[in-house]
Amino acid sequence: MAPAEPGTRASTDPGLRARLVQISRQVPGPLIGLIVILVVFSFLSPYFLTTRNLLDIFSQISEIGIMAVGSALVIITGGIDLSVGAVLAVSLMLTAWLYRDFQIAFPIAMFAGLLLGALIGLLNGVLATYARIQPFVATLATMSACSGIALYITNGSPVTGFPDYFTALTALHIAGIPLQTIILVSVYLIAAFWLKFRPNGRALYALGGNEEVARLSGLNVQRIKVGVYVIAGFLAALAGMIVGSRLDSAQPTAGLSDLLSVIAVVVIGGASLAGGSGSMLGTFIGLLIIGVLQNGMSLIDVSPNLQPVVIGAAIILAVLTDRRAR
Template identity: 60%
Template sequence: MTTTQPQKSPDSPVTDPLPSVGVGSKLLTRLRNLGGPVVGLVVMVVAMSFLSPFFLTSRNLSNIIAQVSDIGIMAAGATLVILIGGIDLSVAANLALTMMFSAWLFQVIEVPWPVAMILGLLLGMAVGLLNGALTSYGKVQAFAATLATMSACAGMALFITKGNTINGFPSWFSNLTSNVLGSVPVQGILLVVIYLLIGMWLRYRPGGRALYAIGGNEQAARLSGLPVRWAKTRVYIIAGGLAAVAGWVNISLLDSAQPTAGAGYLLNVIAVVVIGGASLSGGVGSMGGTFIGLLIIGVLNNGLSLLHVNPNLQQVVIGAVILAAVLTDRAGNRLRAA
């Protein structure tokens, strides 16, 4: 007795009985997505190791992580903002404001330093809430809203202490960034933990995955039932809180709070995110890519300093790298559209 197999219609979909999606293929896919930044980082490391005998020393590599830790923490929040198609120009000024506010509470009002740190964190999140409310509920363009808060934060940072630097923080706090675990500074550990937590949230939690949908097509995300306005506001709150955390690192490194701290950070923060492969139009980006972009900026700045390149020319080089990353992003957008 023979049995006949059911015939498939020509229009029926063909399925693969043995899916080949595994850990290895996922890793290869991620590496392909980060191919350009990874290759660029490798080339820079090899070139700098030949140009300077001091580059590949453990002490110098530890210095690179220490030097970019505060920028990297702010870039983590900036990545989330850019994922939804927004921009936060106030992040560096927010760092300065929260630093000076916490320092003022500690020195003038004599609030215990841990309490002053928490209040500074809340202030940074409040600035982020204002940015989110203006852009999500007030329908103000992100560029205009965050430009206004940037100006206000920078002015308040100077007003609080009349432009004076505040010193004299607890020794235990200053010692945090002078200690190392092996050859990795403590702020480097903090940086990696923040990136891992946000990366897992983006990949495994619905609230994180929703950011890609909002950045890809906000109208479609809203029609799908996603809480678009709250999700966007929450992203700005996170970015503001991370700016305050970066301010803690800055105070610990310098053992002082300066109202002009972070004045040149904004360019580097945006550069890190864009070089890491995030699209300025939203919907594309990852924490892994941003971390690679952070290492590229760190290696570039450190290597140029070792080669005694004029600091003003370093900004020119970073600008050229940003331009190349933006042009690559536009080319990638055209390919995705095709």
């Protein structure tokens, strides 16, 4: 019996190693990075792993996370949307402008802001498909235009004094969870379901993988791409409403500085800028990484001027990891 033991271990060890390798491949790389970051900050700050701080993280990243969903959908198709931050600003400013200067009922003004976001997304989609302008150029142009309009309609001054029921939305908690966090998670679940189980959602991967093959397979490429940009614009406007509710003001520059974070969330989450890959789970993990990094660095008194440097390094690391995996 004794001589057989080494042979038995030798025969089973390769199978065990293969199973371990298979299990490790099923664990998303960004998830491992998130766990490492959580452990590091839990040691660096005693206030990090408190319930209040964790809920604050979700509240702080809600608008970035919602915009990241639309950006992820666009990037999966092989495009890019640089205008989401500007759409957030102009949609919120239009809502505030209609409510303050024209005394339009706030629900109607808010609907107009959401509609404007969807229309700007429609414009982006038309420019990127039917006009055959590179998405980078098309959305860069709309970003510039939206930023200028947001500043023009109120002469660059913020608007305050929203209805109490609107500002109370982001202060509302359901079962101890902020409403904006529930909205954030709901948006991710709906998008994940659409990508996973709906044919037109799965078609996004076909477009990003090879647009010509997708067209020859019978997919309406132009309509699908336009629809994705509309979703991105609408979600950016929805994020703007959350910002306005939380701050009780509409700033003409709101959201403009969030573009880097939005793209970082999608890229760190595993989506390829070449298109054809990405998931809502990965994007959500990327969102948590950005949120935890920003919150943790603030807790340990890292200069705000250095925080973008860390995020930039995280983007480069994520891209290099994705390229090595491919």
